[in-house]
Amino acid sequence: MALNLALACLLTLLGALSMAIGTTSLGIDGLIAGLTGTDERLTLILYEIRLPRTLLAILIGGSLGLSGAALQGLVRNPLASPSLFGAPASAALAAVILISSGMAGALSFALPVAGMVGALLSVVALLALAGRDAPIIILLLSGLVLSSFAAAGTSLALNLSPNPFAALEVAFWLLGSLEDRSFQHVAMAAPFILMGSVLLFWQASSLKVLSLGEATAVSLGVAVARVRLAVVVGVAMAVGAGVSVAGTIGLIGLVAPHLVRPLVGYDPARLLLPAALSGACLLLVADLVVRLVPTSGEPLKVGVVTALVGAPFFLVLVMRERRALALKGAP
Amino acid sequence: MNQLEAHGLGVAIGEKTLLHPTDLVLRSGELTVLIGPNGAGKSTLAKALVGLVPAEGQVLVNGVRLAEKPARDRARTIAYLPQGQAHSWPLDVENVVGLGRYPHGQTQTDETVERVLTDLGLLELRHRAVTTLSGGEQMRVSLARALAVDADFLVADEPLASLDPHHQFAILDRLQAVTQAEGSSPTGILVVIHDLRLATRYADRIWLLHEGRLVADGHPEKVLTSDHVQRVFDVATTDETVERGGSTIKVALPAAISS
Numbered sequence A: 001m002a003l004n005l006a007l008a009c010l011l012t013l014l015g016a017l018s019m020a021i022g023t024t025s026l027g028i029d030g031l032i033a034g035l036t037g038t039d040e041r042l043t044l045i046l047y048e049i050r051l052p053r054t055l056l057a058i059l060i061g062g063s064l065g066l067s068g069a070a071l072q073g074l075v076r077n078p079l080a081s082p083s084l085f086g087a088p089a090s091a092a093l094a095a096v097i098l099i100s101s102g103m104a105g106a107l108s109f110a111l112p113v114a115g116m117v118g119a120l121l122s123v124v125a126l127l128a129l130a131g132r133d134a135p136i137i138i139l140l141l142s143g144l145v146l147s148s149f150a151a152a153g154t155s156l157a158l159n160l161s162p163n164p165f166a167a168l169e170v171a172f173w174l175l176g177s178l179e180d181r182s183f184q185h186v187a188m189a190a191p192f193i194l195m196g197s198v199l200l201f202w203q204a205s206s207l208k209v210l211s212l213g214e215a216t217a218v219s220l221g222v223a224v225a226r227v228r229l230a231v232v233v234g235v236a237m238a239v240g241a242g243v244s245v246a247g248t249i250g251l252i253g254l255v256a257p258h259l260v261r262p263l264v265g266y267d268p269a270r271l272l273l274p275a276a277l278s279g280a281c282l283l284l285v286a287d288l289v290v291r292l293v294p295t296s297g298e299p300l301k302v303g304v305v306t307a308l309v310g311a312p313f314f315l316v317l318v319m320r321e322r323r324a325l326a327l328k329g330a331p
Numbered sequence B: 001m002n003q004l005e006a007h008g009l010g011v012a013i014g015e016k017t018l019l020h021p022t023d024l025v026l027r028s029g030e031l032t033v034l035i036g037p038n039g040a041g042k043s044t045l046a047k048a049l050v051g052l053v054p055a056e057g058q059v060l061v062n063g064v065r066l067a068e069k070p071a072r073d074r075a076r077t078i079a080y081l082p083q084g085q086a087h088s089w090p091l092d093v094e095n096v097v098g099l100g101r102y103p104h105g106q107t108q109t110d111e112t113v114e115r116v117l118t119d120l121g122l123l124e125l126r127h128r129a130v131t132t133l134s135g136g137e138q139m140r141v142s143l144a145r146a147l148a149v150d151a152d153f154l155v156a157d158e159p160l161a162s163l164d165p166h167h168q169f170a171i172l173d174r175l176q177a178v179t180q181a182e183g184s185s186p187t188g189i190l191v192v193i194h195d196l197r198l199a200t201r202y203a204d205r206i207w208l209l210h211e212g213r214l215v216a217d218g219h220p221e222k223v224l225t226s227d228h229v230q231r232v233f234d235v236a237t238t239d240e241t242v243e244r245g246g247s248t249i250k251v252a253l254p255a256a257i258s259s
Helices: A002-020 A028-036 A038-077 A085-102 A111-132 A135-159 A162-174 A183-202 A206-211 A214-218 A226-247 A252-264 A268-292 A302-326 B042-050 B071-077 B093-104 B111-120 B134-150 B164-182 B196-202 B227-235
Strands: B003-013 B016-027 B030-033 B056-061 B080-081 B153-158 B187-191 B206-209 B213-218 B234-244 B249-256
Touching: A002 A028, A002 A038, A002 A214, A028 A038, A028 B030, A038 A183, A038 A226, A038 A252, A085 A111, A085 A135, A085 A162, A085 A226, A085 B249, A111 A135, A111 A183, A111 A226, A135 A162, A183 A226, A183 B164, A183 B249, A206 A214, A206 A226, A206 B093, A214 B080, A226 B042, A226 B093, A252 A268, A252 A302, A268 A302, A268 B071, A268 B134, B003 B042, B003 B234, B016 B042, B016 B056, B016 B187, B016 B213, B030 B042, B030 B164, B030 B196, B042 B080, B042 B153, B042 B187, B042 B206, B071 B080, B080 B134, B093 B111, B111 B134, B134 B153, B134 B164, B134 B227, B153 B227, B164 B187, B196 B249, B206 B227, B213 B227, B227 B249
Parallel strands: B030 B187, B030 B206, B080 B153, B153 B187
Antiparallel strands: B003 B016, B003 B056, B206 B213, B234 B249
16 A cells, blocks of 8 residues: 555656656746646647656556566466567557558557457467466467567568558657657557556456466366456557557566565565556656657657666566576476 | 265366266265375366366255356365465465455455464464475465365365374364364365375275275275275285274275285
8 A cells, every 4th residue: 555655656756757858848837837828838748748648658657567467467477578478569560560551540549459459369379379377488488489470570561561651650660659649649548558457457366366376266266267368358458559559668567567566465466556556657767768868860769768678677587587496496 | 964975077088087987975074085096086086076177977065066156156165275286476374375265255364364374373474475484384374275265165185295294193183173163164174195094093984096986985994905905006005003083993004015
């Protein structure tokens, strides 16, 4: 409870910073002037540019943290996350096919739907490939296969793209960015992200019981097959919709739950909300970094930042797992 | 008086029959011990009774088909402790035991959780992370979790594995007390164990399983005959007198590998 409150305060602070910092940086008086509408130029900047960007960072970061926590609870392993399972890459593939084929513009509702279908297919394929109760190595390898396949498909779509400018646009979009997003993007993604999140939060107590393994969970009255389906669909909705408006933003789903897990006593149920809040905080921070780091040409993309920070973090996790295994005497 | 009956309960995977159709009754007020050599189908039978593997035949509790009960209702009817219970996260002992309350609609520490923590001597460990405990302590936590369900029946698959002799006695004393106490549950308990001497000492009834078939079902004296034990376990036996609830009984126990 105290943890959630602290994270909510941090989120509010970061949200305010995200509203204040940019090409035109604002102080508190500037923020107030803009929000209350006394300065029209600032109002335009805040409501049309910064607010949608901030809201998307919160929604997408939060859904990634939540999805990571739920997936980790489902497969009972801290190395699980949507990106390692190829969900974002598959969502991106579906969206890219849609854009490059000219069937949908970047502002169409078909985009989040395609993204979700792509993510859903990848998670279903993953569970089918790896089977029930698969060891994590099989899950990770299957995720790698799916990611590579989706990346190859995306490359193919770019390769065959009839219009080089469209290809460039798609390539940039793929890097993952919250820049220049409008309320239309928020409206496209938010309903699906929220529905997916509700579905995931609903599984909280089942995920906790699942920590005893599937057989025991079934014996305690958990409908394990239904929980698995709900998590898969919830992750696909949340991640797919997020990817379709902001491109692929990696590894927040891995990092966010990990940061808060010891603070909730490793309880997979109590982990969900703090993981969502810290995911939102992380993406806000990454998006602030993007705005603050000076570059000579194109500004940094937020997906690049999260991947750069997330990959070493994953490495640390793997090393720690290795030590734990060595202690247990496993090969 | 609760009664769990299996009619023609059988399990097959493809062509391979793991458990031949069997009729069984697990009675309340009884501690039933399931014995048999490795691969006899003990775990399969345990899972089939609880409804965790696809099985032919049916399991009835007081005349109602177990499979037709809603999931949580079924969970409150029969609790299950798997062989080698895994703990995926370092949850507190108290939290793990609290998971046994899930079929009752919550997983908080309540009176039942307090009671089983006390009964199994786990009060001192209640705030420890379960994964940091020794194998024997983890086993007691798992059993506590299964008892916290407060179900009418309990099926425990090798709850004595990795326990020292003191705790083996302590656990069986506890389970025996639970079956005999008025108004407490579970009242009918099935445990899978390998130690035939312990089985003799504690079992109200022994089920002897061999190659997926129930070879014998009854009082230890009737089941643990030299013929049964030699044939099923492929060992030589000696006749021994085992103390049991104030009196003694004669059974055949393994003495050496059969020549």
